[in-house]
Amino acid sequence: MARILITSALPYINGIKHLGNLVGSQLPADLYARYCRGRGHEVMFICATDEHGTPAELAAAKAGIPVADYCAQLHKVQADIADGFRLSFDHFGRSSSPQNHELTQHFAARLADNNLIEEVSDKQVYSKTDKRFLPDRYIEGTCPNCGYEQARGDQCDECTKPLSPVDLIEPYSTISGSKDLEVRETKHLFLRQSRMVDQLDEWICSKSDWSILTTSIAKKWLDDGDGLRDRGITRDLDWGVPVPEMPGKVFYVWFDAPIEYIGATAEWAQTQGLDDAAWQRWWRTDKGADDVRYVQFMGKDNVPFHTLSFPVTIMGSNEPWKLVDYIKSFNYLNYDGGQFSTSRGRGVFMDQALSILPSDYWRWWLLSHAPENSDSEFTWENFQASVNKDLADVLGNFASRVTKFCRAKFGEVVPEGGEYGADEKALIETLTKRIKAYGEHMDAMEIRKSAAELRAIWVAGNEYLQTAAPWSKFKTDPAAAAAIIRLSLNLIRLYAVLSAPFIPDAAKALQDAMKCADTSWPDDVQAALNTLPAGHEFTVPEVTFAKISDAQREEWQQQFSGKRD
């Protein structure tokens, strides 16, 4: 039994995430967590909302409530939706927690001790009307390059030229529209990442099993131009982790957010009524974490923070904190010919998805089409076709045909009699081989390959039934049919166990219908297929997966074609 620490990139507090966000980190992380638990490993699966920063402050102001209240509300909303998708976090924390405050300040102090923090005087735009410093992108004006009048202070959307706020002609605050701006001098702490380049480079080069996507992004930042630059880790804001001895300043989200992986584990310990040792054994290699395997899941946009900045925080502390062992990163999911967009409300959002279909439908499609090697695309046609075929026809109908046949011929009880012969032997051989492959793909976090293998395992059941043809044998040799059905009912339970990481609700429903609580991994297929003995009662399950009709698909296609309100 291994100990596996799993973290999903933290969703930002500012609103409900779309399916592209979901498939980029939380969902695959959940798949892996469920699988690892299913194999009997000890798992700590952590996620949290990322609550600091300007967008949260502005959203709260817009809603007319204090930012702390806003975050508390939205955290609840996100937690409920995560629950709806059956994301099995051991703890879904908040980066604004006391634990994270303490840890963030702790890391900053250690980094300072090790001469990795530098105070730098910087110039930033201040809006007198808004009474706050403005991040570059919250300042707009006319682009000096192309004349576009709504160019942002970091980059012009029209001509894509990178800009600085001071470049803009007639700049104004996007918050208030005020042009009463001035450049003020302000002091900030910078993380001296550049001093750690060699150490980072060596570390990343040692990770030969990481994907090209992950390592190429990391190396690009290490080697690009002047190399890895030092980075400001504080901001002039009220909402955040206060910087000691620097009133009015907080740590930048980018610094405190990854630390919340640790903070959330500490939150978990507290909610469980456990002491510090309980979470430290996951994070401190001097306190029991030396045998932990730590895996992170994230979208590609988050890779730089997890391959460079956060490791600098960890390594630079000179304390024995656990570094990540494997990073699983994802490309983007597109929506029907374009990108999902939170700001433009394009695509299907998590709450909307759950309002039209159970989570298993989404889980299956998203995971079996996860953007692992390149960006992938969601279309309603593809979604309907995949879900109907894989879930309703191949898996759901298998359970249906077996249980209904049994009920009609033998009653709702596992029938006795008959012997297993060549067909059964062949099936067991096939399953043994495929389940081994399935496990290997899951171990390697090859998600689409795992899904394909699982589907092939479902198909094997239908192939077997066709060959064994119990409906035909029943007429001349009822005992032979009984043996076939006995095995097939066991197969339903086996499918429930194997499928649970992908489609937990359906798996539970099938397991319940078979009236069996045994969910142990089928290391021995033959034994697993004898779990339900003759005489064991079961019930015919409700339709496990109803099909998506053309009419429904067209309605949703229409419903989600425009903007979200």
Next chain:
RNA sequence: GGGCCUGUAGCUCAGUUGGUUAGAGCAGAGCGCUCAUAACGCUUUGGUCGCAGGUUCGAGUCCUGCCGGGCCUGCCA
């Protein structure tokens, strides 16, 4: 402009360190079965592997150029 990724059957994708007739699922066609959510099984039609060169006994797989798609180019996280 620079960097990285990507372009394989109608669709979604596999193709390991270059090696025999390029694979899967879906869709299409034919056959079979009738237990089942008109479901299932079997067989089968589709590809000059973006284009053009090059290296090699041999390239989807390496090199060069071009074309198309995507991402990044650092204070939104």
